[in-house]
Amino acid sequence: MRFATKAIHAGVEPDPATGAIMTPVYLTSTYAQSAPGQHKGYEYSRSDHPTRAVLERNLASLEGVEYGLAFASGLAAENAVLSLLQPGDHVVATRDLYGGTYRLFERVWAKYGIEFSYADGDDLDALRRAFRPNTKLLWVETPSNPMLSIVDLRAVCELAHAHGALVVVDNTFATPYLQQPFEFGADIVVHSTTKYLGGHSDVVGGALCLRDRGLYEQLKFYQNAAGAVPGPLDCFLVLRGIKTLALRMERHCENARRIAEYLAQHPEVKQVRYPGLPTHPGHELACQQMRDFGGIVTMELHGGVERAMRFLSSTRLFTLAESLGGVESLMCHPATMTHASVPPEERARIGITDALIRLSVGVEDVEDLLEDLEQAIKKSR
Ligand SMILES: *Cc1c(COP(=O)(O)O)cnc(C)c1O
Helix, strand or coil, X not given: CCHHHHHHHCCCCCCCCCCCCCCCCCCCCECCCCECCECCCCCECXXXXXXXXXXHHHXXXXXXXXXXXXXXXXXXXXXXXXXXXXXXXXXXXXXXXXXXXXXXHHHHHHHHCCEEEEECXXXXXXXXXXXXCCEEEEEEECCCCCCCCCCCHHHHHHHHHHCCCEEEEXXXXXXXXXXXXXXXXXXXXXXXXXXXXXXXXXXXXXXXXXXXXXXXXXXXXXXXXXXXXXXXXXXXXXXXXXXXXXXXXXXXXXXHHHHHHHHHCCCCEEEEECCCCCCCCCHHHHHHHCCCCCCEEEEEECCHHHHHHHHHCCCCCCEECCCCCCCCCEEECCCCCCCCCCCHHHHHHHCCCCCEEEEECCCCCHHHHHHHHHHHHHHCC
């Protein structure tokens, strides 16, 4: 099956009891047993759940691997990965990370004796230098959030494997429609299904995809033991969102490209970052490892932070809000919103200025989006 077909059908069968086409939302915490231990595969809904099982099979299929695990949020999925580590272990991460990931590393896991180092994801030498004998994981975001840097997945997987470390790729921005990290050697793929996979800003969820059975078993154990599982309705909403993933991503990419091109030629725009622009430093690499360039555009207007603030309150269609990847266009101010937990010096190193604006381009008619940006740029002068 090809991608758009898998998105609709993989792991999904008509309900054996009724023939229902849509996966039922099984609102049950427990299951009848005919004798102790005698049941139809389900005992208790933290351990296994039929709606969740369909979502897990579907996600694994989209990433082209055997195993999927769904969690209550993207961060819950990330937390499960970090549970693989022991005190004294070391993690190398690309510097430009989702702010919540950075917070989970530094404020939650660092105090249990896990060490974290950061290096620019597009600087292979810097990444290589960051490895130590106790490095167990390389954590990668590509395209990164919010700077949209592109990491050479094949090269970093080779580098990490040569050091005996596993590679974790946060594939939230690209989705499996645009990028398949396992093709390049990744060991674990992380998703916030809250974003493009769910696609409608109506659910918070996360997932892991895995090729290796041993890793799957360890993480499945943790999923049940720590218990950060998604509810049945959440699983249903993500599954329903995924059915239109291919369609939505095509439109997100098309709209984002138009907007990036418009901003790039605009005299009042100081900088635009979009991997689809030939001027983007990772453009060539993005052409090789991605099907298209995604729906996020980062920009800065001339006029500094005051101008940025006026712009953020001048749009009519783009709504100022956390999150991304929904059908509606959103924008955010990384320095005070998504990346507020990253210290100012670290933000400056990454390039997250106080005037930086991140656009999550939705699937509306692009002419309306362009008109909205134009009027907001004028109004913010
Ligand atoms: C949102 C996000 C997360 C965290 O996911 P939640 O579902 O909010 O817990 C992780 N990584 C990236 C790239 C994200 O955008």
